Amino acid sequence: MFFDRGTYEEVLMNWINKYDATAVYWNRNYDPIKYHKDRRLAELLHEQGIIVKTFEGTLLLEPWRIKKEDGSPYKVFTPYYKAHRKESVPPPIPRIKEISVFRSSEILGLYLDELGLLPKIQWTSRLEEKWLAGEYEGFRKLQAFVKNHLKSYTHNRDYPSIDAHSSLSPYLAVGSLSIRSVYHFVIQQAESVAEPFIRQLIWRDFSYSVLLHFPESIQNPLQAKFTKFQWLENQDTFSAWTKGLTGYPIVDAGMRELWETGFMHNRVRMIVASFLTKHLLLSWQKGAYWFWDTLIDADIANNTMGWQWVAGTGLDSAPYFRIFNPTLQGEKFDSNGEYIKKWVPELQMLPNQYIHEPDKAPKEVLLQAGIILGENYPYPIVDHKASRIRALERYQQIK
DNA sequence: TGAAATGTTGGGGCG
C-alpha cells in the first residue's frame, strides 16, 4: 500500500505518467458522491488513452439490478428480498497469483506518518484493541462466526450481551472483505442456517438500491411531508445522548459502547435512535451524523436507511407511533443487565431488579450500590410517558 | 424490528 498527497485526479495522473501505466482498475463505489467522482475520473482517464476497468466488490448485486416489472425501484424490503433471491450472486473473482507490473521498491510513495494524519492524542487505542484491520482478520472473523454463532443467529442476535453477531460490518464498510466471499462462504451451510444471515446482507444491498435512486435521502426525509417537521434544537440533551448520560441505562450503555469501540449492537442502535428522535425530538440527521462520525462500520447507505427507518421518515419505515420504551427494551433484551453493567460501570452494584430504572430504586439500595443520582449517574433527562405523548402529538400533525 | 389502552375471560375469595 502506498500513500501520496493531492486531489485524487492529480495523484493518479502523476503516478500514471511516472510509471507509464496503461490501465487502472478499481472496484465501483455506490456512495452517490464517490460514484460520480469515479465516473468523472474514468472519463478523464479514457480521454488520456488509459484503459479503465471497474469491478463489483461492494454488493451482492449491483444496485440497479433489482427493479420492479415497470422498471421502478423497490421501496419495500420483502418484495425486494424475494426478487433479489431469484438472482444468483456471482462468485468472487479468484485471487490473482501474480501481478507483473513493477517492483514495489520502485514506487516512491509517502510514508503514512508523513501525511500528518495520525492522531496526536492516542484516542484510538481502545479501537485498536477491538478491531484488527485487513482481509485476513475479516475472514478469520467470518470463519469463527459461521462455526460458532450462525446456527443460533436468529435466536441470539437481538441480545446485546450475547456475542452472536458476525462483527463483519467494519470489514464490509471499508471494503477489506468482499461481500461475495462472505455470501459464498455462508451459503455452503444448510439453507435454514444460512438464510437469516443472508437476509441481513440483502438489507445492505437494499439500502444501496434506495440510495442510488434517492441520493438526496442522505440529507432529506424520503417522505416529503416530513420536510416541515419541526425537530427541536437542544445542545444539552444532544450532548447527554452522545455521552451516554441520559439516565436510561440501555441508551447510555449503547452510546458508551459506540464511543469506546466504534461499534454498537444493532438492537441497541434502534433503541438509542428511537430515543433521540422520539423522546428527545432531535433530528435523525443529527443522529446519523454522530453515527457517521463515530462508527467504525459507518456505511452511508445503511446509516441513512437505518435512521430514516427509526425516525419514520423512510419509505418502508416504522410507523410514527412505534416508539421504543427504553426501560422495556432493556428488560426484554438485557434482562440481567449484563450489557448495561459492562458499559455503565457506575451501575455495576445495582441489583437487577432496578438496573433498568435506577431512579425507581429505594434510597438504601442506591446507597448500598454507591449511586448518587444527579452526581455519579444522571436522573432520566426526560420522562418516558410525557415524551411519548409529546412525540405522538408532533407526529400526528404530520400525518 | 412496539407499547399502551382497552376489552374479555375465568378462577378464586367472600358474603
Add this chain to the structure above:
DNA sequence: ACGCCCCAACATTTC
C-alpha cells in the same frame, strides 16, 4: 351452593 366482585392473564384495538 350461588352470585358478585376483583383482578390476573390473555387478546384485541389504538396510538
